[in-house]
Amino acid sequence: MFSETYRMLRNRISVFVSLPIASLDAIALQQKLNEIGDQQAEDSLTAIRKHREKNGE
Known part of the structure; x- marks a missing residue:
């Protein structure tokens, strides 16, 4: 579960920092x-x- 959460956070941060903030x-x-x-x-x-x-839930 930790690795999945880490992957999601990393992807989200990556998308955020790649935004062209100055031009939006x-x-x-x-x-x-x-x-x-x-x-x-x-x-x-x-x-x-x-x-x-x-986990079979």
């Missing part, structure tokens, strides 16, 4: 941040599902 206006930046958050939520649900399947 406030609305576009907020939309991109929301997309990153949405992706994280989907990744978290997938990790939980995999953990439960692995």
Whole structure:
């Protein structure tokens, strides 16, 4: 579970630091941040599902 969480955080941070912040206006930046958050939520649900399947829950 730790490795999956680490992978998700690493991916999220990687996407965040690659944003062209200087060239985005406030609305576009907020939309991109929301997309990153949405992706994280989907990744978290997938990790939980995999953990439960692995442990027979």
